[in-house]
Amino acid sequence: MDEIRSRISSRTYLPGTRLPSVRAQAKALRVSVSTVVEAYERLVAEGVIHSRPGSGFYVSGPVAPLALAEIGPRLDRAVDPLWISRQSLEADAGVLKPGCGWLPESWMYEAGMRRALRAVARADSSVLTDYATPLGLPALRQVLARRLVAAGIDAPPDQIVLAESGTQAIDLICRFLLEPGDVVLVDDPCYFNFHALLKAHRANIVGVPYTPNGPDLEAFAAALREHSPRLYITNSGIHNPTGATLSAATAHRLLTLAERSDLVIVEDDIFADFETDPAPRLAAFDGLSRVIHIGSFSKTISASLRCGYIAARADWVDALVDLKIATSFGGGQLAASVLLTALTDSGYRKHMEAVRQRLAQAMESTVDTLQGMGIAPWLIPRAGMFVWCRLPPDVDAAATARTCLQQGVVLAPGNAFSQSQSGSNFLRFNVAQCTDSRVFESLAQSLSR
Known part of the structure; x- marks a missing residue:
């Protein structure tokens, strides 16, 4: 049922689309035919699909509102790009955001x-x-x-x-x-x-x-x-x-x-x-x-x-x-x-000179601290606020992000950035948002579990 709803939400199945036969669906989802029959019947009862005797099951209208989270591979919500953005944007002042993509308020012009x-x-x-x-x-x-x-x-x-x-x-x-x-x-x-x-x-x-x-x-x-x-x-x-x-x-x-x-x-x-x-x-x-x-x-x-x-x-x-x-x-x-x-x-040029200097200092400090925790930068950036880091072996970035979020720290797990889903062992750190020691304390606690 979730699979059918997901395809309707993503508009893969538009109104009037004929669903796969119960046998084809059972084979595709690796479940029994009776399970598919039960799922289809429940969806009919909800009005999501309807049956045409002798023809099959069809999607009911109208077109579902577009749900971006349903398009593409089904991701754990902790590594969903929209989830990261919403967590960062909705966070209150007490939440630390080393996973966000902008400078702290006090660093802006x-x-x-x-x-x-x-x-x-x-x-x-x-x-x-x-x-x-x-x-x-x-x-x-x-x-x-x-x-x-x-x-x-x-x-x-x-x-x-x-x-x-x-x-x-x-x-x-x-x-x-x-x-x-x-x-x-x-x-x-x-x-x-x-x-x-x-x-x-x-x-x-x-x-x-x-x-x-x-x-x-x-x-x-x-x-x-x-x-x-x-x-x-x-x-x-x-x-x-x-x-x-x-x-x-x-x-x-x-x-x-x-x-x-x-x-x-x-x-x-x-x-x-x-x-x-x-x-x-x-x-x-x-x-x-x-x-x-x-x-x-x-x-x-x-x-x-x-x-x-x-x-x-x-x-x-x-x-x-x-x-x-x-x-x-x-x-x-x-x-x-x-x-x-x-x-x-006249102050903008001087402001940006100061920001670049602060970023360089924050980059050096953040990289040193992360390396001491066994977290390795993919490279040392020449400038900017981001450093892309590999976690210790067998540590999952999404699981780490979920754990740290419970402690008020928003991280950016690697698979949110990776179309191939090859970033499960990576995190992106915003060094300007890593000046609070609680970021690394939370991270260290997560890694020790």
Whole structure:
């Protein structure tokens, strides 16, 4: 019964779909025929399915509300990407969150935000009341264009579209380029919300193993041959969750493979301002031909300020803007105006220098402590907030997360990041959220069980 309900919730079984015969279902689920008959009859009694004499059992309507947690392999809820996000977002002030993906409140650019809010409050009333222009605030797009040029990416303001967030930027791109059933490549491991968002678009997700220099190119080439994917979504700078950086050699070979297969690459650059030595950018090498570059400032300025951007080839901009209007109309200019003021404030550069220094110190301290507990970093990141770690042999990350959650510590188990479910022995640690000794005390207690 749970299996049938799950398939209906995920829309694998739509209204009117004929269910497998009782014998076929019994064979598939390795249960007796009488068990399937009983399950079908109970589902009929509930109105979930109905019987047509001489024909079989069929799904009743209407279409079930989309349940993302039911799409794809059935995961333990402790390693479900949406579970991790909800636990982190809903946690009260007393809960420790070494598994979350953002800086502590005290590390954010609060002083600059307050100055920006005061300045914008004194601005023209249209900023406080009107919709934004379709592309988004021109002055902010001009600033973003200059920032991208510094990274080697030639993206004039009219090729930059503002979005409500980095996540909405990817959502618009998926709406623009994907049809249900299209294949999308992701790194394995990768940021877990890529999985959730792609499930919402009914894409087929294929993971490519990630190495310290970027995706495994042999596996990437094999995936191109076997699956003919439409998109590849990745981080070129600081990779989430591994903390790795893309090498120039890997970037060139990756773009060569993409060109041969007509693949579009979405490059998520949300962690750019954490870098000390900038990594190569695919969009810089490619010239925005088949690479779409996105970003936001929720990790460095404010997660409460929702504003992201898309830099794309010129002939795609109008269609992306049309989709933006269709899904969020004009968008707002208040967040963009505050972001513009904060970015151009004289204190932002110094703020980020201090954050990078604090992260480096937290990285060193966290890695030392974890290694002393027998938890080994996959690599030592050059910058950023994440370190991807292997637990001692035979220790399950999901079980560890469940135990620590009971003690008020939210962890991020590896399988939430892994399409192949090969991360059961890994945890992602946010070093900025590991400054409280109770994180390691809870972890040590869990490992000793």
